[in-house]
Amino acid sequence: MDSREPLLIPLDACGQWDEKFVGGKAAKLGKLVRAGFEVPRGFCLTTRAYEAFVKDAGITPAIRMELGRKSMDDMRWEEIWDTALRLRAKFLSQPLSGLLREAVTEGLRGLNADASLAVRSSAIGEDSAGRSFAGLHESIIGVSGRQAVEDAVRLVWASLWSDAALLYRKELGLDPTLSRMAVLVQELVDADCSGVAFARDPRDMRMERAIVESVPGPCSLLVDGLVDPDRWELDRKTHAIITWLPGQRDNAQHDAPLLEPCDLEQILKTLLSVERLFGWSPDMEWTGKSDSLTVLQARPITTAVPDQDKKRTWYLSLRPGDARLKALRERVVERLIPELEALGQVLAAEELDLLDDRQLAEAVETRSAAVARWKKIYWDEFIPFAHGVRRLATYYNDAVQSEDPYEFVGLLRNQPLVATQRNDAIARLGRQLAANDSLRSALERLLAEYAGALHWSTFRGELIGMADGADDFVRGFDDLNERFLDVAYDQARLHDQPEPMLRHLVELSRARGQSSNDVAMAGVHVEALEMRLLDAVGPERRDEALDMIETGRISWKLRDDDNLLVGRLESQLLRGLEVAAKRLRDLGRLTGKGHPDGSHAKTIIRALREPSNATMRFEGSVKDPGAGLSCTPPGETPRQLIGQPASPGVATGAVRCIRGCVDLGRFQQGEILVCDAIQPTMTHLVLLASAIIERRGGMLIHGAIIARETGIPCVNGVRQAAEILKNGDLVTVDGHLGIVTVGAAEFDLEMGVEYT
């Protein structure tokens, strides 16, 4: 770092500096100012300011530690998001040094003291014709006051390491020791009309056409996709209007263009002047009409091919803005969830045995279509809405600036999740068994007798006759089964497999009075966190903050409930398939011991509709879900596995891998729950577990949240956890550090080996 390089450069001087000091955006705008274009006044905090900040705050080692913890190729987007959140908190928790604060003060002195400001990223090489990383970095508008500018600057710096930027780390060449970011602070121009203009049509740069798009209000409405713009194609040579396409806005005058021909003429002239100045065809953001036309940004039109990585583009589409979140919330709460619940009830009430073959085929077809439709809704709407929790996280952290970036999770506690209601019902039955020794003994005897071949209708009758209080228990179990276990898990209906749940209840009843984990909401009170946020945002933003909390809570609740509700549709599809399969078996048209699943739906529907003597065969599965799957070469064993520290605490115990329905009944108190990903269908096991290890990573996933609520350690994001670890393995789970230690620290081998 050269001390002669300034921390601050006025915008009109930025054009004289290399992009590596002021970033692409500021350099280009600086040149425009010098050339006489109207550009909002501003200043640039150079990349040297960024360097000074990260050096003073010791952030570079933190970034290296975060990014080096796991291979990014092994991280899911939820872990990448968490990484970015922790880095963001690190940037926010460190104050600017005296020198940097002086630089900001000096910069602000040159601007209108009352002006509302925009604080924008000016990254090195972000805007070039060959690539466009627009939107990866933060821009904050409507900032006023020195402290707010400082906060915004830190947020923009942090966005160099945003989740989106991390996804493009290879293309961006992100390097903790080399990457830097300049920040541009500009006065906001208040105009009634803004837009984007292209000197050439980005779809075909050879055509002599320019494109202008315009929305009423600030340009951010267009850039963020919140308002549909009017759109013109203009002839570059004659300046004639070729086409005008009005935007689809609710209260706009659709018959009157937003811009007059003279406004368009001014925009086109400006575009062509910018093109002459830089020597490339610009994509320009602008605001204001005619004489007051102001250039907000100019960069080369991107000719790069669209990103071919569909998962990455899908993820980037998953960050709905506040307006979209609000719309999603309304649709999800008022329409989709009630519809999904009602559909599940209707399907469950249908008496499939009474239908003839043609009607049954139709019922299966309806169920299959319903599952497909709701899975699509799940991906298209439920998952984007689930990001309401993440929006609450950034909102809370920006306002409160807590050292713990996950403090906001406390706001999500005590939500009436479907899974919580189910777990309460399970706990009640467990208590019933714990208080009635004769009932528990009878249940255990019957479970031993019917192991692996338990039919509830017979079993329940026998149990009722064996112990006092059994009828109550059986009724409770029936209720649990109907209300909560009509879901599909591991391609089977939990409803039809009561044995694992009955075994779990026996184990739970044994654990009662010992140290089974009750979901106690100890620690920080929800109300205290709410107050903390409301105090931080102040009375003016109180309603906004309450709304954000509400959206976050609904989003979190939905994230759990939607799995169970869509799982119920799948369960009902499986029920239809089972009824059909039984009918076909009785007719000798279906053989084999296999159970049908969703992939058999078409075959079964066809068989029901086209009576013939042709036979089908479903092979039975031979998998033993409880068996360990070794995936390490001979002689190699893991000693310490690394994951994310998802819930603090330390616990040592034997591994129990959950890979299928049967395992749900094998879990014993004190065992370490190991699975690929904790599903809402299995959160009741946590009541018995001493710790959780899972492959799926993230601080806001089911396992992490329930572990924190029950106060047991959790390490998630452990690569191939359920494959590497075997039932009975002794492990120590360190939820503080995110480490799983396998086996004891012994030297048995060394002691036993003699000289050869």
Added chain:
Amino acid sequence: MQGTDKNAMNYSDEPLFDETDAGNTPDARTNPAVRDRIRTLIDEQPYAVLCVGGGGQPYGALVAFAFSEDMRHAVFVTPVATRKYRLLSECDHVALVIDNRSNKGGELMEVEAVTVTGRSHVIERGSEFDRWSGLLVARHTYLKSFVEATTCKLFRVDVVRCLHVARFQEVNQWIPASHS
């Protein structure tokens, strides 16, 4: 397994980036076998910290080493007037620590290290001596006269296990076939 079985009815789990098709797991792509990583490390690094514990006093010393092709044995040489020789004579349990740090700081996550545990013994001059001293001298030619000096002893370590550490805390164990 959930997440890898495309037919599994589990849709709560969004995809892993860069996860392509079954068989090409992230583990296989980003994590070569531990044995290969250890081999690379010991081939790249000429020196190890020899840890000895005779006489109730732990002690460490830097030594030049070489490993056999099957990684079941390591060799080093030491003068007999040294502390390490004295302690090795009292206790043959040893460890070798080999790592690739540059000591420039800030590189914790990039450093790899291996701790090799085993039993050591002196290779006296005779039929085996040439084989094991040759292994060491082939790698460290400047040690030729040192190895041949009557005041030095050649030690062979029979490797019992190797603990490989990467990314600060990720530890994997490799045990040569004869001990596993």
